[in-house]
Amino acid sequence: MIGLYIHIPFCRQKCFYCDFFSTKYDADLADKYIDSLIKHSQKFKNKKINSIYIGGGTPSVLSSKQIQKLLLSLSNTFNLSKVKEFTFELNPESASKEKLIILKEFGVNRLSIGLQSAEDKYLKYLGRIHDLKTFCTCYDNAKREGFDNINIDLIYGVPNQTVDEWENILKKTLLFNSEHLSLYPLSVEENTTFYKNGIVTDDELQREMYEKTVEVLEHSEYIHYEISNWAKKNKEALHNTNYWRNLEYIGLGAGACGYLGKNRYKNIENIEKYINFIESDIDCAIENEYIDEKLYTAETIMLGLRLLYKGLSIKCFNSPQNKSALLECLKERTLIQEEGRVKLAKKHVFIFNQIASKFM
Numbered sequence: 001m002i003g004l005y006i007h008i009p010f011c012r013q014k015c016f017y018c019d020f021f022s023t024k025y026d027a028d029l030a031d032k033y034i035d036s037l038i039k040h041s042q043k044f045k046n047k048k049i050n051s052i053y054i055g056g057g058t059p060s061v062l063s064s065k066q067i068q069k070l071l072l073s074l075s076n077t078f079n080l081s082k083v084k085e086f087t088f089e090l091n092p093e094s095a096s097k098e099k100l101i102i103l104k105e106f107g108v109n110r111l112s113i114g115l116q117s118a119e120d121k122y123l124k125y126l127g128r129i130h131d132l133k134t135f136c137t138c139y140d141n142a143k144r145e146g147f148d149n150i151n152i153d154l155i156y157g158v159p160n161q162t163v164d165e166w167e168n169i170l171k172k173t174l175l176f177n178s179e180h181l182s183l184y185p186l187s188v189e190e191n192t193t194f195y196k197n198g199i200v201t202d203d204e205l206q207r208e209m210y211e212k213t214v215e216v217l218e219h220s221e222y223i224h225y226e227i228s229n230w231a232k233k234n235k236e237a238l239h240n241t242n243y244w245r246n247l248e249y250i251g252l253g254a255g256a257c258g259y260l261g262k263n264r265y266k267n268i269e270n271i272e273k274y275i276n277f278i279e280s281d282i283d284c285a286i287e288n289e290y291i292d293e294k295l296y297t298a299e300t301i302m303l304g305l306r307l308l309y310k311g312l313s314i315k316c317f318n319s320p321q322n323k324s325a326l327l328e329c330l331k332e333r334t335l336i337q338e339e340g341r342v343k344l345a346k347k348h349v350f351i352f353n354q355i356a357s358k359f360m
């Protein structure tokens, strides 16, 4: 059983912090792109899929017709009755009722909505084109259409934001009572407006905000199951958890990554070229990396340690080098061992990279 990721590289407007691969939505180009995605998916029609994630970019910027065409084709290509989790990313301003009805009809059972902040002044600062009111309408509509597994994305540590302000934003967001929360510290990436404008973040302040988040959510219904993710019981994201378990997935679309057999690949990050490659039956996976046993183990440990709640089996640390690195970490209590599983000690989340690098 493997996951299927589909990338929709279109947005209405680029947010100031975003380095994800996407361009301005163009209806004609999106029509051609959907046709290519459909053709591309045929290559994998015999695969047994257990999760689908349609992300972006902004999947909800597609027209109702385009969404319907894509989902109809997926339901004809794959056995959706075996798909346990089917996520669709929504941006508040483009998630109409009509689109929500189509998503429900075709078996989407999880939504991930980018709120980013519950304060309009920060939404503006981040270059978002929605306000809190638009998000409320979108969230209410989704609930009314029967969606009972919704994730909300938030970004914290925006310049000039105080820990108290972040706490208020978080508490305001908790009022929606969503099943899942993804909470990310702002990172300033190259090729973004923030980078060009010389925006910098404050690591120490972001750390305080993270600690505040852990404190606020500690006594809630949410389980802190991954470094940046909290979920109510049994509502952990299955598709993403499969990434953290280093399991296989198919990546469809321009710029999408996949991992099949021992090959990790990335499709060409150019919409027109992707369409041409698919239409001419040329392999669009232009970056390929062979994952040998050593790399596989290192990746499995690095990804598995992100899963704070469940960690990973001690059996993953079988090699002599990993055994001795593990012993060292257990001694200094950066890692803990519980019933045959190894977990990252929560208070050491901020030195995660340093700890994980010991197993590379």
Ligand SMILES: C[S@@+](CC[C@H](N)C(=O)[O-])C[C@H]1O[C@@H](n2cnc3c(N)ncnc32)[C@H](O)[C@@H]1O
Binding pocket: 017, 018, 019, 020, 055, 056, 057, 058, 059, 089, 090, 091, 113, 114, 115, 116, 153, 154, 155, 184, 185, 186, 187, 188, 189
């Ligand atoms: C694929 S992206 C965008 C999904 C969707 N288009 C949206 O805008 O909500 C997924 C999430 O990554 C987070 N993200 C993207 N760029 C980020 C950055 N530079 N720093 C922190 N979080 C970021 C945002 O919370 C975003 O919702």
Ligand code: SF4
Binding pocket: 010, 011, 012, 013, 014, 015, 018, 019, 020, 022, 056, 057, 058, 091, 114
């Ligand atoms: S954050 Fe979302 S809407 Fe904004 S540019 Fe990135 S993918 Fe597009």
